[in-house]
Amino acid sequence: MKIEVFKSKIHRATVTGADLNYMGSITVDADLLDAANIIPGEKVQIVNVTNGERIETYTIAGQRGSGEIVLNGAAARKFSPGDIVIIISYAILTPEEARNFQPVVIFPDQHNKIK
DSSP, X not given: OOEEEXXXXXXXXXXXXXXXXXXXXXXXXXXXXXXXXXXXXXXXXXXXXXXXXXXXXXXXXXXXTSOOXXXXXXXXXXXXXXXXXXXXXXXXXXXXXXXXXXXEEEOBOTTSOBO
């Protein structure tokens, strides 16, 4: 048996853009992805603290050091620049693996830089 567990979180990042005409996904500064142990193409859940919306999509690595958090495609209708979001990834582990697993949580500042 395997279970899905919390793997990584970028806690309270600030949305910097929303691009309705881009083909889906979320673009995240590559420095934030690396720090949170999230890889490009990984499925993530995004929680909009500002308005309560929740979506699932996949990540695209943005420019390093840019601080960018951009919602692309249809999600751009649910997220606006300035919104506060939590980006969460999950892993599928055995219960034994899960008992010893330590998730990664990062806390970017208001400019999406790692504190």
